[in-house]
Amino acid sequence: MLSSPYTSMSRMIVPHATPTPAAPRAVRKAVVPAAGLGTRFLPATKATSKEMLPVVDKPAIQYVVEEAAAAGLDDVLMITGRHKRAIEDHFDHAFELEQALTAKGDTVRLDAVRDPARLADIHHIRQGDPLGLGHAVLCARHHVGDQPFAVLLGDDLIDPRETLLSRMLEVRDRYQGSVVALMEVPPEQIHLYGCAAVEPSGEDGVVRVTGLVEKPSRADAPSRYAVIGRYVLDPAVFGILEHVPPGRGGEIQLTDALQELAAGGTVHGVVFDGLRYDTGDKADYLRTVVQLACDRPDLGPEFTAWLKEFAAGLEGTGAERGRFAA
Ligand code: UTP
Numbered sequence: 536m537l538s539s540p541y542t543s544m545s546r547m548i549v550p551h552a553t554p555t556p557a558a559p560r561a562v563r564k565a566v567v568p569a570a571g572l573g574t575r576f577l578p579a580t581k582a583t584s585k586e587m588l589p590v591v592d593k594p595a596i597q598y599v600v601e602e603a604a605a606a607g608l609d610d611v612l613m614i615t616g617r618h619k620r621a622i623e624d625h626f627d628h629a630f631e632l633e634q635a636l637t638a639k640g641d642t643v644r645l646d647a648v649r650d651p652a653r654l655a656d657i658h659h660i661r662q663g664d665p666l667g668l669g670h671a672v673l674c675a676r677h678h679v680g681d682q683p684f685a686v687l688l689g690d691d692l693i694d695p696r697e698t699l700l701s702r703m704l705e706v707r708d709r710y711q712g713s714v715v716a717l718m719e720v721p722p723e724q725i726h727l728y729g730c731a732a733v734e735p736s737g738e739d740g741v742v743r744v745t746g747l748v749e750k751p752s753r754a755d756a757p758s759r760y761a762v763i764g765r766y767v768l769d770p771a772v773f774g775i776l777e778h779v780p781p782g783r784g785g786e787i788q789l790t791d792a793l794q795e796l797a798a799g800g801t802v803h804g805v806v807f808d809g810l811r812y813d814t815g816d817k818a819d820y821l822r823t824v825v826q827l828a829c830d831r832p833d834l835g836p837e838f839t840a841w842l843k844e845f846a847a848g849l850e851g852t853g854a855e856r857g858r859f860a861a
Contacts, residue, residue: 562683562704562767563610565603565655568671569596569689570616570662575815584618585815586689587625591828594625595814596689597651603687604654606700611655612678613689614662614671626657667786672768673776681770683707686789688764692823694810700765703805706741707767712801715744715793716765718811722753728761729790731797731804744802749783749790760804762790763811772796 573580579588586596596613603611615622629648636645662674672686685700693699703714717731732746746757766789775792782788796802812823828838 562685562707563608564679564682565600565608565611565685565687566614566672566675566679567596567599567603567611567687567689568614568662568668569622570614570665570671571668571690571815572616572665573690573815576817576820582618583621584616584689587618587621588814588820590692590814590820590823591831591834592647595692596622597625597654598692598695599687599689600626600651600654600657601695602693602700603685605695606685606704608685608700609655610658612658612660612675614674615659616662616665619659619661623659626651626654628652667781667784667788669776669779669787669789669792672789673773673787676773679770679773683713683767683769686764686766686768690813690815691764692812692814693765693807694812697807697809699805699807699809702740703765703767706803706805710803711769712803713769713772713793713796714767715747715802715804716763716807717742717744717760717804718763718807719759720761722756722759725756725759725761726750726752728763729788729793730756730758731760731762732757733760733804736803740806742804742806743800744793744797744804745800747790747794747797747802749788760806762793763807766793769796769801771801
């Protein structure tokens with residue numbers, strides 16, 4: 536059981552579903568919203584989406600699709616916006632490139648070019664106007680049908696070594712309903728996230744979500760549990776998204792729809808304390824690239840050695856620092 540002081544902040548009493556261990560795994564489809572305007576990353580996102588920004592040598596969204604595939608979700612629907620073409624092309628075959636690499640016998644790069652299209656059965660749908668994350672998820676309704684499904688935000692990376700999504704799918708199997716991923720953040724950061732009111736579930740790392748509020752002020756936040764970009768949603772969310780009015784920022788908020796589900800006692804949270812990166816934020820993007828580059832067997836040793844020298848230089852004089860500017 537969680538020992539955090541933030542686990543039982545809510546006074547709301549709601550009936551929650553009990554675990555049903557025999558429930559079959561029903562989740563096969565993943566939805567990846569990637570239609571946001573990416574204003575925090577302008578001007579880089581003027582002509583491309585933030586989900587296509589490279590993290591080492593792959594676009595951020597490829598890590599997200601790899602994560603879905605690793606959790607057994609072999610049908611992935613991309614919700615695309617004005618930069619639809621680049622995302623579609625990335626997850627399609629590139630015949631000219633493949634021919635050129637085949638002719639050169641460059642099998643390593645040939646595999647790298649082919650991999651994105653082989654990850655899953657990938658579909659695309661356009662969100663006409665970026666009316667909010669809730670609206671983006673609603674765009675998936677016909678593709679998803681009446682089955683539960685996962686949502687992975689295209690700019691939110693979970694370290695490839697983590698198993699968060701698989702844990703969330705297990706929780707859905709046992710409790711049914713919907714599952715959100717929660718991360719404890721410092722109080723001064725909670726206004727950047729959706730925030731969950733929670734109570735203990737009786738199970739380690741799993742909480743009952745009794746309420747959700749989008750980007751609350753520090754004073755209004757019911758806890759320090761931030762909702763991060765992984766969800767396993769019951770299809771009931773679509774009926775709610777159809778009528779939920781625009782919320783914070785004039786956008787149709789997924790959090791507002793989840794609040795309705797939480798009030799009905801059908802939302803659980805999986806508490807995550809692993810590595811997660813918001814690549815839509817400039818500083819976090821830089822940290823992501825450095826961290827994942829250090830972890831790469833092909834680049835890591837040389838890059839880490841340079842990084843150590845660079846960091847040591849930061850402690851030194853301006854002249855020493857200048858050596859790295861060239
Ligand atoms: P964000 O709020 O991080 O995306 O949405 P944004 O609006 O592009 O960000 P900034 O603040 O302007 O930089 C979270 C996720 O939801 C998607 C985004 O692409 C991102 O993956 N999204 C958001 C949509 O697909 N459609 C929308 O209407 C809004």
